[in-house]
Amino acid sequence: QSVLTQPPSVSAAPGQKVTISCSGSSSNIGNNYVSWYQQLPGTAPKLLIYDNNQRPSGIPDRFSGSKSGSSATLAITGLQTGDEADYYCETWDTSLTAGVFGGGTKLTVL
Amino acid sequence: EVQLVESGGALVQPGGSLRLSCAASGFTLSVYSVTWVRQAPGKGLEWVSYILSTGTVIHYSDSVKGRFTISRDNAKNSVFLQMNSLRADDSAVYYCARVRGSQLARAYLDYWGQGTLVTVSS
Numbered sequence: 001q002s003v004l005t006q007p008p009s010v011s012a013a014p015g016q017k018v019t020i021s022c023s024g025s026s027s028n029i030g031n032n033y034v035s036w037y038q039q040l041p042g043t044a045p046k047l048l049i050y051d052n053n054q055r056p057s058g059i060p061d062r063f064s065g066s067k068s069g070s071s072a073t074l075a076i077t078g079l080q081t082g083d084e085a086d087y088y089c090e091t092w093d094t095s096l097t098a099g100v101f102g103g104g105t106k107l108t109v110l
Numbered sequence: 111e112v113q114l115v116e117s118g119g120a121l122v123q124p125g126g127s128l129r130l131s132c133a134a135s136g137f138t139l140s141v142y143s144v145t146w147v148r149q150a151p152g153k154g155l156e157w158v159s160y161i162l163s164t165g166t167v168i169h170y171s172d173s174v175k176g177r178f179t180i181s182r183d184n185a186k187n188s189v190f191l192q193m194n195s196l197r198a199d200d201s202a203v204y205y206c207a208r209v210r211g212s213q214l215a216r217a218y219l220d221y222w223g224q225g226t227l228v229t230v231s232s
Contacts, residue, residue, distance in 0.1 A: 035218035099157035
């Protein structure tokens with residue numbers, strides 16, 4: 001059971017928009033910053049979003065992040081088949097004094 | 111080009127030990143903190159351990175505390191994960207990742223290695 005809760009899967013058609021939620025508590029998301037990672041099949045994770053809503057250079061603006069209270073959301077617009085991957089949220093947990101990941105969400109582009 | 115390369119993964123018996131290495135190239139690892147993350151076959155990512163650039167701050171997940179030890183040799187541009195008393199549920203691909211962010215509350219992992227596979231089985 002992960003400390004951060006994500007839906008196991010989401011799906012949408014090419015060109016559409018999808019959102020992935022990440023729910024935590026005051027000891028993690030509520031008082032710390034959230035990052036998001038994309039893991040394509042058979043590859044290492046890749047940073048998508050940091051500081052709740054910042055994109056590293058090279059990440060298209062189709063990807064955006066937001067945070068409200070103890071929850072965070074990753075939004076992907078203009079879906080492409082190449083976006084099919086597992087997506088993970090991550091943050092620091094002040095009570096555990098450890099980093100924590102969400103359980104991951106598998107995105108299927110129909 | 112920034113690169114992290116893990117090594118040391120192997121098949122080991124339950125109760126055994128293994129030492130993983132994370133070597134950096136393309137940047138000076140000594141000024142960065144490093145985190146180890148693992149992923150069991152078919153499962154999600156699990157945060158394992160963190161070490162500050164200076165080695166003076168270290169954190170572990172509860173699942174490995176007391177069994178794993180993270181360390182670094184900045185002269186060799188490397189970070190290590192000593193794993194003792196290994197169990198079947200430690201079987202996973204182990205990734206090292208470079209940490210950015212001015213404090214742990216803002217930490218994120220901007221570069222990852224390709225991972226090294228640890229299998230614990232008799």
